[in-house]
Amino acid sequence: MKIISESIIKSNTGMTFVVKKGQTIRVVGHSTADYTVFNLHNVKERFDQARTKVNQGKIYVSTGDVLISKFNNVMQTIVRDTYKGTHDMEKGMCSTSF
Numbered sequence: 001m002k003i004i005s006e007s008i009i010k011s012n013t014g015m016t017f018v019v020k021k022g023q024t025i026r027v028v029g030h031s032t033a034d035y036t037v038f039n040l041h042n043v044k045e046r047f048d049q050a051r052t053k054v055n056q057g058k059i060y061v062s063t064g065d066v067l068i069s070k071f072n073n074v075m076q077t078i079v080r081d082t083y084k085g086t087h088d089m090e091k092g093m094c095s096t097s098f
Contacts, residue, residue: 024079037067037075045069047076049089060086 009015018040019025027035039045048070053059055068062081066074081087 019076037069039069039073039075045071045073045075053089059090060088062087 005017007015007017014034017025027033037047046069047067051070051072052061052066052068055072056065061067061078063078065078067076067078069075
């Protein structure tokens with residue numbers, strides 16, 4: 001796989017990437033990270049954890065699973081998962097609200 005860009009995202013910050021069909025993004029982390037996906041051409045379409053869970057019948061995603069949008073479209077496919085834990089979609093993203 002040819003690396004075209006590499007970034008380090010500092011704690012408590014964020015970053016955006018444009019990932020086109022057929023391209024791969026690799027995410028490596030040492031703590032909990034919020035992750036979402038938007039349609040570049042229609043930002044009203046985004047990854048929806050509830051539809052992803054229902055579509056696949058489980059709350060943990062891993063290799064081979066897909067992330068589904070709120071419009072029921074496949075946004076991304078997980079092609080390789082080397083994390084030894086689980087990716088829990090039961091809880092929402094971090095928030096400053098309690």
